[in-house]
Amino acid sequence: MTALTTRFDPSSAPEQQVANHIATRAAYLAPVLLVIAGIGWGLDGVASTSVAVGLVVVNFLLAAAILTYAGRISIALLMAATMFGYILRLGVLAGAVLALRNQPWMEMLPFGLTLIVTHLGLLLWETKYVSASLAYPGLKPTATSPGSIKE
């Protein structure tokens, strides 16, 4: 009888690992973006940029949490969770912007640019890391792993 995959292995959560890596890297990237925003738009730009970086990180962590949680219950639920998660995350983003847009310190241009640059930059950074670690952080080659070459 063939084994069927109906849900994710509860012991592993690669999405969560990827999202945690992205959040860590955001901490490295954020000061650079804040300095650039500070030079260009002053303190208002710094505040707007920090909100944008925070939203991007929350977006990644929320996406990973939703996928991991749903996948552990059922792969069928994963489909629904992906769709509703997409709507929910766009809603969170839109809600945050609508709530903050009238604040006197809110600068929309650095905010929008930071959203795109941070999202794509962090993703490219993580993809480079994942590609370099055999497409899966858990399989990152180490000196003691089977098949590795000791120098």
Place this chain on the structure above:
Amino acid sequence: MLSVLAQEAVSGADTIAAYGALGAGFAYGLAAIGPGIGIGYIVGKSVEAMARQPEAAGMVRTTMFLGIAFTEALALIGFVVFILLGI
């Protein structure tokens, strides 16, 4: 006469603002459709891959997550256009 002209000028500015908001709304809506289709396709294919080859599930899940995030960047760009143009 001047009051009529001023009223028309205000009305013209309102019309431009209204069309701007309408355009921004359309841009956001259209920008969300493409990624929605893309994400559905990615997840569907990933589930298919995991069902065919359960031992590769970890790799598939990682790639799926990155694929979803890359696709979502398109929606994010649409959202930024929306907030810069419309609201």
